[in-house]
Amino acid sequence: MxxxxxxxxxxxxxxxxxxxxxxxxxxxxxxxxxxxxxxxxxxxxxxxxxxxxxxxxxxxxxxxxxxxxxxxxxxxxxxxxxxxxxxxxxxxxxxxxxxxxxxxxxxxxxxxxxxxxxxxxxxxxxxxxxxxxxxxxxxxxxxxxxxxxxxQDAGLRDWVNLLLEPLFADMASIPAEQMQAMQLFRESMVAVLPGLLALxxxxxxxxxxxxxxxxxxxxxxxxxDEEDFLTLSFDKTLAYLFSVLILLMSIVTGDLLYLVANAAIVTGGLLAAQGVAVAHSWLKAKGLTFSIGLMYLMLLIWSAMIVPFVIVGLMDIWFDFRRRFPAAGG
Incomplete structure (x- = not known):
């Protein structure tokens, strides 16, 4: 019942x-x-x-x-x-x-x-x-x-840089040390913005x-069909695509490199989502509900935490970890 x-x-x-x-x-x-x-x-x-x-x-x-x-x-x-x-x-x-x-x-x-x-x-x-x-x-x-x-008759990276210009318009009034840090932050935002937007x-x-x-x-x-969302898994095509994009990043240049790098961010993010589903299912099966909340909190406040989940998601495509434990809902 x-x-x-x-x-x-x-x-x-x-x-x-x-x-x-x-x-x-x-x-x-x-x-x-x-x-x-x-x-x-x-x-x-x-x-x-x-x-x-x-x-x-x-x-x-x-x-x-x-x-x-x-x-x-x-x-x-x-x-x-x-x-x-x-x-x-x-x-x-x-x-x-x-x-x-x-x-x-x-x-x-x-x-x-x-x-x-x-x-x-x-x-x-x-x-x-x-x-x-x-x-x-x-x-x-x-x-x-x-x-x-x-x-705008501009390259992709140049246009994204212009798009972020209003956010950094007042940089001239800040100290030199902070200006350098803000400039680095701006460059990193320009580098990943399309991929983060797509994700x-x-x-x-x-x-x-x-x-x-x-x-x-x-x-x-x-x-x-009422399949649980924790069963999320992508096929091998995504894994091969991710590998090819990583390889192309060392070959292409210019706007093509910009597109390839951001495509790699998107495919890596999808693999990370699969890795999170695997981890959530395992923790749920073990009854570690507090750890599930902690996992999502760490993902929210520490961006580097996504890397292990990319690896787990990539490996899960071949090894299907969730066959060994029930994909509990939650």
Whole structure:
């Protein structure tokens, strides 16, 4: 009896009404996408309130993929794409008929989470869903960088450096010792920013899909494979790609080296995610719940901690450590 799944809860009638109609779903999606512009629409607010509204708006914006995935679980891929298309038209109109804004809405915020949610319901859905999101967010970042750099007639690294310029505009007023440290920090940020951005997008988008699945299961409209997210594992292609990228870093130069190095950061981050899933499963199986929290805390405050997890993830692709212990949920 203890292993019985929880009884699905009834969704509030208003929420159920909204999520079963294309126009209302598209309206909610549009509002969430434009949430970070709320302070502009509502001028004259106190600075503290403006910051609070901006934070809440940004949170709503970043939760949009969860809404699209939730709609996909409930209404299917075609229904979700209809909603995304309507929202894209609305965003295009509200942004002064910017086709790029509508295209990004349709592809990045609509198609990608909808496809990821659809795949998640199938066999081996966790792996394939994670791969879809990784490929989609990676392509989005690369294309965004190339197009933005092209409009400024600058190299990729030079454009990223210009992008960070406002953050370091007041460096002339600080002591020489601190200026040197800040300059090194700036150079390191320029070196890794595209890769970190792609990884952050992957974690956000895929985390949104996971949250949507949890909500769909809670309210009883998730129909598909229920493989635990701790079973995350990538195939050997990712391991070979990571190895090739590391090798290319010693061969190529210029903007190509910049792209290769950041691609290596992304693939290493994906391998680290697999390593974290292995460690979490092992600690959970051993009942070391406190150590799980400590592990995530160390990852948060000490970036070098990611290296052992990259190695574990890389080795797990060949040795499948989780066969030796149950991949407990949590």
């Amino acid at each position: 203890d292993n019985q799944p929880p009884t699905p809860q009834a969704m509030p009638p208003l929420v159920s009404f909204i999520l079963t109609r294309r126009l209302s779903c598209a309206a909610v999606m549009t509002i969430m996408l434009l949430g970070m512009w709320f302070p502009v629409v509502i001028p004259g607010l106190h600075p503290v309130i403006t910051l609070l509204v901006m934070t809440m708006g940004m949170a709503l914006h970043l939760m949009t993929p969860a809404l699209v995935a939730l709609i996909t679980f409930g209404g299917g891929l075609r229904f979700a794409l209809h909603v995304a298309a309507i929202a894209s038209i609305a965003v295009t109109a509200l942004s002064g008929f910017s086709l790029s804004a509508g295209l990004v809405t349709m592809l990045l915020y609509g198609l990608l989470p909808a496809l990821s949610a659809t795949v998640l319901m199938q066999l081996q859905g966790v792996r394939r869903s994670a791969q879809y999101v990784a490929i989609g967010t990676g392509i989005a970042v690369v294309l965004g960088l190339l197009l933005a750099a092209g409009t 952050s997008l992957w974690m956000t988008w895929w985390g949104n899909v996971g949250l949507a699945r949890r909500l769909a299961k809670k309210y009883g409209f998730y129909r598909g």
